[in-house]
Structure formats: structure tokens, C-alpha cells
Amino acid sequence: MVRFIKKxxxxxxxxxxxxVHVGHERSDEPEISVLVYNEQTLEERKVKTxxxxxxxxxxxxxxxxxxxxxxxxxxxxxxxxxxxxxxxPLVLADIVNTRxxxxxxxxxxxxxxxxxxxxxxxxxxxxxxxxxxxxVGRNFVISFQERKEDLFDPVRKRIRTSSGRIRKMGSDYxxxxxxxxxxxxxxxxxxxxxxNIEEIEDELLQNPTQDTLQSIxxxxxxxxxxxxxxxxxxxxxxxxxRADIKLLQDLNRIYFxxxxxxxxxxxxxxxxxxxxxxxxLEIYLSSVSNRMNTxxxxxxxxxxxxMPLTFIAGVYGMNxxxxxxxxxxxxxxxxLLVMAGIGFTMLIYFKHRKWI
Numbered sequence: 001m002v003r004f005i006k007k008x009x010x011x012x013x014x015x016x017x018x019x020v021h022v023g024h025e026r027s028d029e030p031e032i033s034v035l036v037y038n039e040q041t042l043e044e045r046k047v048k049t050x051x052x053x054x055x056x057x058x059x060x061x062x063x064x065x066x067x068x069x070x071x072x073x074x075x076x077x078x079x080x081x082x083x084x085x086x087x088x089p090l091v092l093a094d095i096v097n098t099r100x101x102x103x104x105x106x107x108x109x110x111x112x113x114x115x116x117x118x119x120x121x122x123x124x125x126x127x128x129x130x131x132x133x134x135x136v137g138r139n140f141v142i143s144f145q146e147r148k149e150d151l152f153d154p155v156r157k158r159i160r161t162s163s164g165r166i167r168k169m170g171s172d173y174x175x176x177x178x179x180x181x182x183x184x185x186x187x188x189x190x191x192x193x194x195x196n197i198e199e200i201e202d203e204l205l206q207n208p209t210q211d212t213l214q215s216i217x218x219x220x221x222x223x224x225x226x227x228x229x230x231x232x233x234x235x236x237x238x239x240x241x242r243a244d245i246k247l248l249q250d251l252n253r254i255y256f257x258x259x260x261x262x263x264x265x266x267x268x269x270x271x272x273x274x275x276x277x278x279x280x281l282e283i284y285l286s287s288v289s290n291r292m293n294t295x296x297x298x299x300x301x302x303x304x305x306x307m308p309l310t311f312i313a314g315v316y317g318m319n320x321x322x323x324x325x326x327x328x329x330x331x332x333x334x335x336l337l338v339m340a341g342i343g344f345t346m347l348i349y350f351k352h353r354k355w356i
Contacts, residue, residue, distance in 0.1 A: 016090060019075040023098035023131075023146060030071030031148055037159055038063045039167050044160070049077050056084040058140045064171050065140040066159075070148040072096050072133075081142060085110065087135065095144050098131040102232040104239050111136040111247050113175065113236065116229035117151060117182050118189050127189055127222050129229055132182065136175045136247060143178060155181055172248045176255045179237075183259050186230065186266045190273070193222055197276060204280055208287050216281050223274045230270060234263050301356060305346050309339045 029048075034055055036043040041063075047055060058065050072078060075096055082092040091112050094100050105112040113134040121128050133144040143152075155177050158166050166177055200215050237260040241253055248256070316325065316335060325331045350356045 016093075019079055019089075019092055019096050021073045021075055021096045021098075023073065023096075026071060026073045026147075028071065030069055030074050030077055032070075033068045035066040035156070035159055036063050037066075037167055039162075042160065042162075042167075049074065052077065052080060053084075058085075058137070061139070063139065064174060066174055067140070067142045068145070068152065069143070070145045072098065072131075072144050072146060078144070081135075085135065085137070085142075087112075091135070095133045098146055100131060100133075102229065102236050104236045106243065106245050106247075108246070109137065111175070111245065113179070113240075115179060115182050115233065115236070117145070117149070118186060118226060118229055119149060119151065120189055120192050126218070127193075127225055129225055132178075134175055134178065136171055138247065139171050141171050141174045141178070151181060151185060152178060169252065170249065172252050173255070176252060176259065180255070180259055180262075183233070183262050183266065186226070187262075187269075189226065190266065190269050193219060193226075193273060194269075197273060197280075201276075201280060204284055204287070208284050213281075213284055216277055216284065220274070220277050220281075223270060223277065226266075227270050227274070230263060230266050234260070234267065237263055297355070301350060305343050308342050308346075312339055312342075 032047040032049065032052060034043075034045050034047055038061075055065070055067055069077065069081075072095055078092050078095055081087070082089065087110065088107065091105070091107070091110075094112070094114065100114045102116055103114050111134075113136065115132045115134070117130045117132045118127050119130070120126075130146045130149070135142045155166070155174075158164055158177070166173060196215075196219060200212060200219065203209075203212050203215075237256055240248065241256045241260055312335065316323070319326065325335070328334070347356075
């Protein structure tokens with residue numbers, strides 16, 4: 001977070017549209033892949049940043065061009081793409097600013113979409129959010145990712161094998177396929193988080209510890225990350241489904257409606273999980289309070305039993321000369337017997353009142 005704040009400080013006072021990368025610092029070369037396809041043919045290749053000019057101008061043919069750029073830290077690459085497509089500088093600034101909220105902007109001949117891709121890191125045992133930006137044109141889609149991930153590989157496989165209708169449809173259907181992949185991956189993440197919640201729940205009922213509390217707070221933070229990514233997405237998908245956007249064919253709107261339904265399901269699941277975690281936190285606090293009450297009850301009973309015994313011991317500890325019991329042969333064992341009888345009687349009384 002400190003890195004992001006520093007980057008934001010660099011933007012202060014700069015003209016609107018100035019490209020300043022806000023996100024995790026990287027120094028590697030962006031990876032660029034290009035797919036050009038139609039119903040009969042497919043061309044796939046990797047492109048170096050210095051050879052990116054070979055992808056432009058994007059032809060006026062019926063071929064669909066998908067350019068995927070992994071790495072938005074190189075602002076010169078983003079600026080080059082913007083000049084080739086006459087993209088507004090504010091759009092380019094949103095691409096390199098990876099702290100954007102999911103949104104959609106209709107620029108007549110271009111459609112700009114920002115989404116959040118969520119995936120689970122096994123090493124860190126946490127969800128990681130990555131911004132994915134897309135520029136959709138009449139016959140092309142340019143996607144920008146922060147880092148190289150394999151989430152879009154199923155879409156590439158469908159294009160290579162010509163399975164389904166993706167090779168027969170236009171660029172708007174390709175944009176739908178990419179968005180659908182991102183949204184469907186939310187279910188995978190939620191399933192993994194649901195398994196973690198079940199493990200925490202079992203631990204909470206058996207033997208809650210301080211680690212249990214930390215696990216609950218960790219999962220609550222995961223829910224916040226997911227909620228922050230998904231809630232604005234509902235508005236984005238709703239706009240694509242209902243708004244009069246020229247780049248979207250009417251026959252493809254039903255597919256965006258399907259993504260909208262999936263988004264609602266994800267939101268419902270997130271809210272359910274958040275409620276479960278809030279309830280588990282209350283259960284944990286109640287169990288800790290009950291354990292404390294049990295300990296205090298035991299200590300109170302012990303203290304109550306020893307109060308009269310301490311009084312008797314204090315009286316006979318004064319050793320005044322005129323105390324007749326001091327000269328009794330059986331005084332000492334008699335007092336011990338009385339003290340034991342008082343303690344036993346009090347235990348029976350507490351048991352009868354169900355205090356113990």
C-alpha cells in the first residue's frame with residue numbers, strides 16, 4: 001500500500017492523462033501475444049515490444065484480432081497502443097493505474113472495460129487481485145494484464161480448437177468470453193474460501209485458539225477483497241446488457257445477461273460467507289467469554305469455601321490466654337474436622353443449587 005501511495009504522490013499536479021504506473025513495481029519485459037482468427041483460419045504469434053508496430057494498423061477484414069499484453073508497467077508500450085488506436089489519454093492513464101474500480105466506458109468506436117481478476121496463491125494462502133483492462137473495437141480486443149497468468153488459457157484453447165461458436169462470432173463475443181472466464185473463476189475462489197471457512201468452523205467448535213481468531217480475520221479480509229471487486233462488476237455487466245452500445249451485437253446481449261446472473265450468484269455467496277464469518281467471530285468471542293466465566297466461577301467457589309475456613313483459622317490464630325479451646329486435648333483435630341465439614345457442606349449446597 002505504501003508503494004501505491006508514493007505513486008499517487010507522483011501524479012499530484014500533473015496534467016490529466018499523464019501516464020504514471022500505479023501498482024507493483026516490475027522491471028521485466030512485457031509479454032505480448034497476438035491471435036488473428038476467423039471461422040476458417042488462425043494465426044498466433046508472440047511479439048516483442050520493439051516489434052509491436054507489426055500488429056497495426058488492425059485491418060478492416062472480418063478477422064478478429066486479440067492482442068494480450070502482460071505487464072502495464074511499461075508506459076511507453078501503453079502510449080504506443082493508444083496512439084495507434086487514437087485512444088483518449090485518460091483511458092491510457094486508467095490502464096496503467098491498477099487501482100481502478102471496475103467500470104465500462106463507451107467511446108463510440110471503442111469500448112473500454114476494467115475488471116478485477118482474482119486468483120488464489122497457494123504459497124501465500126491468500127487471494128490476489130489483478131486489474132484487467134480491455135479495449136474493444138469493431139474487430140479487435142486488446143487486453144492488458146498486470147502479470148502473466150494462465151486464466152485466459154481456456155479461451156485460447158477454444159480458439160485454437162475452434163470449439164463452440166467463438167471462431168464464428170465477433171470481437172464483442174471474445175470480450176464476453178474473457179469476462180465470463182474472470183467471473184467463473186470467482187466461483188473457484190469462493191469454493192476454496194468456503195473450504196477454509198468450514199475448517200475454521202470445525203476448529204471453532206472443538207478447540208478455539210488465538211490462531212482461530214486470526215484465521216477468521218484473514219478470511220474476512222479475503223471477503224472484503226472479493227466484494228470490492230464484484231460489487232462494481234454488477235453495474236458494469238448491467239450497462240453492457242442494457243445500454244445502447246453500437247459495438248455490441250443484439251444477439252450477443254443474452255450472453256452478457258448470463259454473466260450478470262453469475263455475478264449476482266457470486267455476490268449472494270460472498271454476502272452469505274461474510275455473514276457466516278461475522279457469526280463465527282461472535283461465537284469465538286462468546287466461547288472465550290464462557291471459558292472466562294467458567295474459570296471465574298471456579299475461583300469464586302474456591303474463595304467462598306475458604307472464607308469461613310480462613311475466619312476460623314484467624315480466630316484460633318490469635319492465641320489469647322483465656323481461650324478455653326487452646327487447652328483441649330482434641331482441640332486441633334476438632335477444629336480441622338469442623339473446617340472440613342463446613343467445606344464439604346458448602347460443596348453439597350453449591351451442587352444442589354447447580355452452581356457447579
